[in-house]
Amino acid sequence: MTGMIRPSLCLLALVLAQPLAAQEQSDSACDSGTILALKGLQLLDQRLNAIGQRLVTGNAPYCTDTAAQAGVLLHDIEQYPDQAVARFALGFDGRIAVMAVAPDSPAAAAGLLPGDDLLAIDGQRVEDIPANGPAIAKEPEAYRRIAAVNSQLDRALGQGQTTLDIMRGGERMQLVIDAPPACASRFQITASEDRGASADGKIVSVTSAMAEYFLSDDEFAAVVAHELAHNLLEHRDRLDAQDVNRGFFGQFGKSAGRIRSTEIEADRLSVWLMANAGYDPQAAIRFWTRYGQEHGKGILSASTHYRWKKRVELFEEEMAKMAAMEAVDGKYPPPLLTAE
Template identity: 65%
Template structure:
């Protein structure tokens, strides 16, 4: 099926997934073009949330640190200028709600759905969760509430199941949700006109324009796995410990060498993460070959990154290593993660 047709089918499905209270049709205060744009963004959120959760869940046995995850992706309408339109498009009764639920996750088992409005975690109302914590100061103000909610949710899940009070179609209900202990990392679509992806040690972000460029979820997973590899290998902490300059001057000298070494490791580990999660590792080769031929010296081709032909060679080397191994339980233990322990 044509990729764009699949997108439109998914957009229609998302529109019907919203509560009936949000299906009556936009009034004069709601921007129809903005609704379509937000539905498109929500589709990208769904894809990234599903891919990210699948990668961290499948590779859990090989991560030295674990985090409590539900498979939920939350959104706050306060981050949008036109909050009325955002609330209508996302199907929320209130201000913070569920925008995506990962397949085969605890959230899916609990029958939580996109469009559910989150009202409380255990007995703590969402509006009472503090967002002035110094640890949240690096977040933009409009993202701090969701960051604070995610942190509280993770802390509560580490102790026991949590009770989430939600509103669905105007009716409040409390749902018990368990946690899955997975590799740590969170994932987000960053609305941007550039094609880029990044990792900050805790979060993997993919620009909306790059996400739209992927032909398949396997290609999407190839880039997400690369960025996740940076987080799992603690590259940011390691580069900081060596005082590596990641700005303009990081393109030269010793800093460039250190960054390139980290990029090589992330490339090598990425295909192991993909295989363990059931993604086609050949998609990494297809994606970088296509992107390299189309964009030449564009994204990821600075002095700190190998050019696409060399990256393809790295993937092939790692796939050859796996081909010479016997998987255990259908999975392969990534040497780089064992080395990082």
């Protein structure tokens, strides 16, 4: 998880206007609300982490850009505005801890558990990992340490078996992870009241409001697979090379057409990614039909995206191609990833 929790609704003006007893009662209510919000976000992160891990491992044979994928999601106590409440709600003892472990992942096989505190990677203490460099410097200050730790873990896993020193219930132990390569992408929940999802070339982000809207993991996977498709097809790099305007004027002219072409490709590829990960591609039709009927305006009406009925037609076309194809080792080679 890399998104920050939104500030509590307990406003300073209300605190100043209340007597001490009322302030204490309000503080308690605020803490309880924050705890529930943190626990809720953790559950969403765990779901997304599990879905993302299945998608990247299930489609590993078709990805040219790969990275060792352990199925573990880390977070840093510095990410949270109220660290005392975060420690209580999420089980922090140290600074870096495990937020989520995907089922049947290398991290799960090694015995890693949510709430474990990460102390060292191959003998290097997390506090000694340099939190600098051009890529790290672009991160907000509160995220530089976790970005550095993630980078170090990725490097270690890419070299083979990796030993993690962890603390669990006051007991220090070592666990060994051996993570095979899979499609390269990270996944994160961002705390927001707006429904949305995005991909920046390396990370798939889904807002908490969107994640709470899904009726099943298959629906969740439909949206994550669409955003993952953007990353796998390097759409951001393509659009940057074409000098596409992603702002207001990106809704018009050549920029709109170029963005729309990437959205079409992501829709087409998404159902193949779902099928190879063991998700029901029909869920893409169910989700976008429901979402389109309930929220047909806004982005679904933008010139950069097909309206929901046309998107459903694309899904049906791709699923027909899969139905006419013989699976290879139980997988369906996605044309957009395997075309020469």
